[in-house]
Every structure is written in C-alpha cells, then in structure tokens.
Amino acid sequence: MHEPASATMNGAESLLRTLVASGVEVCFANPGTSEMHFVGALDRVEGMRAVLGLFEGVVTGAADGYARMTGKPAVTLLHLGPGLANGLANLHNARKVPVPMVNIIGDHASAHQRFDAPLTSDVAAFARPVSHWVHSSPNARSVASDAARAVQAARTAPGQIASLILPADTAWLAADRPAPPLPVLGPAPVSDSAVAQAVAALRTGGPVAFLLRGEALTGPGLAAAGRIAAKTGARLICDTFVPRVERGAGRIAVERLPYRPGPALDFLKGIETLILVGAQAPIAFFAYPGQPSELTPPGCRPLPLAFPHEDGPGALQALAEAIGATAPGRATPHRPSAFPADGALTAEGIMRIVGHFLPENAIISDETISSGFPFYPLSETAAPHDSLQLSGGAIGDGMPVATGAAIACPDRKVVSLQADGSAMYTLQSLWTQARENLDVTTVIYANRAYQVLVYEVEGVGLGSVGPKGRSLFDLSNPVLDWVKLAEGMGVEAVRVETHAAFADAFKAAMGQRGPRLIEAVI
16 A cells, blocks of 8 residues: 655655656666665655666666657666766767656765765766756755656657756655646747748749658658658658658658768759758768768758757648648558578568568667668568667667667567667666566677678778777677577577578567567678
8 A cells, every 4th residue: 555645755755746747657767875765755656667777778778768659758767976877878869869858866965975975976967968957956845846847848849858866865854745747848839931931942843852850750740741742742851860750551651861971962962952840951970081071962952841849740731731732642552571582691681571570560679780771671661660760879779769668668569670789788678678578579680790880991981900900890709699698688589590590580579479589690
C-alpha cells in the first residue's frame, strides 16, 4: 500500500510527485548515495516506472528513444558529476535530435561541498554543453517548483534537455507539497509570409525540393508533404541521419541525403529552391580537405518554411491548402525485398532479409554505420515501420534507443540494426532488455572492424595507413563473441554466417516475443 502525500514529505518526494503530475511516467536510472532519497520515494509515489541501466550511456540513450516515440520526456536519475559524465555522449545525441528529457543529477549536500570530497565536481559545468536548461535547487522547499519548471523547459518545442541538480540535503529535508504542472510551450505557428514565400517558389516553375526533419517526417506532416509533391513534382528529402521517419508500405517515400559531400552535392544538383521544414541547410558531417562544408549547390536558394521550434506539419498543411494540393501523395507499395542467393552473408543480404520479414508497425533503431547505409533503400517497400537513426553522430546510441523505444511502445516489435564496434559502447543495454523482457531483436553486423574509419582514411586525403594505424580499426584480435556476450546479459543469441541461416534466425525472432540477438558475420 503506497503512502499518501503528507505535510512532512521531503524534497525528493515532492520532486517525484511533481514529475508524475506533470506527465512524466518513466525514470531511467543509475543512482548512487546522493540519490537514495529519490529511490526511497519511488515506493511511496504511484505512477513512475523505474528502469535500471548498468551504464549511464544506456540511461540517457534509452530516455532519448522513449521520447522519440512518445513525444514526452522521461526522467533520468544520474549520480553526481561522474555519473552524468558517463551519459554525456548520448545526451549530446539527444540534444541534437532534439528530444524532451529531464535529468535529475544528484550532488553532495550543500554543507559538504566545501570539503572537496573525492566525488566533488562542477556538475553544472558538465551539464551545460548537453542541456538547454540547467538549474541547481537551493533548498528542499524549492525542489517541487524547480521540477515543474524543468518539465516545462523539456517540453518546450521542439524538445529540450533540462538538467536539474539536486544537492542531497534538498532531497532529504522537509518540503511543503508538490507543484502543479506548468503550461506546455508547444510549437509556434508559422507566419503567413513564410507560406507565401514557399507558394511563390513552387509557382516559379524551377526545380524545388523540401528538406524535412522532425514531425514533418511523420503523420499529418508527411501526408501533407506527399500531397504537395504529387501536385508540384517537388522532391522530398530528409537529412542523412534523422531522429524518426515513417517508412514502408502506404507511406510517402522520402529520399535520404548522401553522407559524403561530393555525392550530396550531386544529389542536390539542379535544385533551385530548397524549402526547409524543421531542418537547417545541409552541411557536411566533417570537414574534408578541398571539399565544401556547405552542401547547398551553386544556384540553389535555401528557403525556411518552418524553423525547428515552429509547427512544421501545420506549415505543410497550410502550404498544401494554398496551392490546392488535395489529392493524396503517392504511397509506397508493399513489395518485400527479394531474397539474396544463399551463400556467405553480406550487408546487402541482411537488409533484404530484414525488409522481407519485418512485421507491420515495427520500429527500427539503425546504427549500422558503414554496413547499412548503402542499402537503406531496400527497406523502403517493407511493411510500414518507423526508422530511428543516429542523429548526433556519437556512436553507441543504437541499442539504448531501441531499449527506450520498446518501453515506449510495448506492443510493437523493435529491431536494432547495430554495427559491432559501436555496440560495444553500450552493450549493457542487453541486460536492461532482458530484465524488462523487452521485445527487441538485435542484429549485430559483425565485420570485426571500425570499418567507417577505413573509408575515412581516404576521405581525409591520407591515402593509406601502416600496420600500427590499421590496428586501431581492427576488432578481430581477439574476436568479439557476441553470442557469449549476449547470453551473459540474459539474452538468447545465435551466430549466423549465411543468408539462409540469417533468414531462419530473423524470421523466427519476428515470430516470438522478448529480447534476442543475432550475430551476423559479414
């Protein structure tokens, strides 16, 4: 029996009750001593699910995946500055998405901080580069109102990272009451002049493309973009790595911007106006010698229709109405990929088989890096699904994002397509998937290398590297045994080396519930 709220509640309980009242339902956690009063409050307050991650990068990445699929913030519980630091890479990714997220970060009690104990650090300094909003509660009685402001900051369109630092004494000392929810600051409406400019660009007769991001790639926004494309012949394009895009049968097809500068410029060549919806004008992922950083081709004008904080779907709907685009866009047919011939397993074969057996309404968390990117179009005609990608570039988010997506959508199959090198950053995700019995099938592309870096040697103009340099890309000495790693985390696993064996393993996984891993040796 949970205890009711009382006048003698402490700061931690007032915090937790405020979070629940503000619509926060899941806490991804890796707590320590300074967070114990928050932990204690979990059994006194209804409505908050607690999910343990064995590494803070799993915690922050899972909160990212949860937010991408729900549009709502989860809360993370992190232990002091070092615990926050362990989660920074996936907080960087989440900030680049961006998603709503509330981080509760413990700190030493106020009176203890002057002693410079071993775990003392500048928590706010760690938090600022990966947060939009940072605050440290000064006392227990302010914790509840600070929590309400943190949730409001997180839910400010298009989503923000809010980090609330909680000195231990503000959690254990007496508080007054929880705070009521604050208004959600949703997306701003797009101006009539922005829509009028886009109408004018479409009516000039020159080639036009839309670069879409955020909610423009899902639901009504994508449907409106499809109507505009059907009416005008405009191309629909998304960034190389987008947080979420609806794909597959019955959806509007969206082209994906190539990764490297040269191919990207060729891809955009001839476009006179690039209408931006929730996106910035395209730029290269890295600077390469002798190649441009800005990927807008000569003679092409980037034209913002909706900035990221504005209502992209609403802008597309207004634009469709203004040009009389009422006919539905051309939907992608359902045409499962052809099976590859049996033989040694290839990255292309994996994608064909995934596309063939992918169940309807699945979620793909895609961190395939070099192995999967060239074959992304093969899943275009698969069953309808959502694709979540590595939006911030810091590897190690694929399996945590899959974990959070599975908690957000327990009735949907989640498929984690995962490069082996980046999987090692957050393989503890498998343990959380087993503990929570999440319906996630992980496919490890086991090429035994940081293969993308092999390609980057040429891209940066280095030409080649010697044996010492090559050793820094090699993961085969010793070989990572993903079957043993997965089974050690409580996840059923199998290793396959042929197309036929992978097809059997993947088909079986799609027909069963619960976490599984397939090590696909390529």
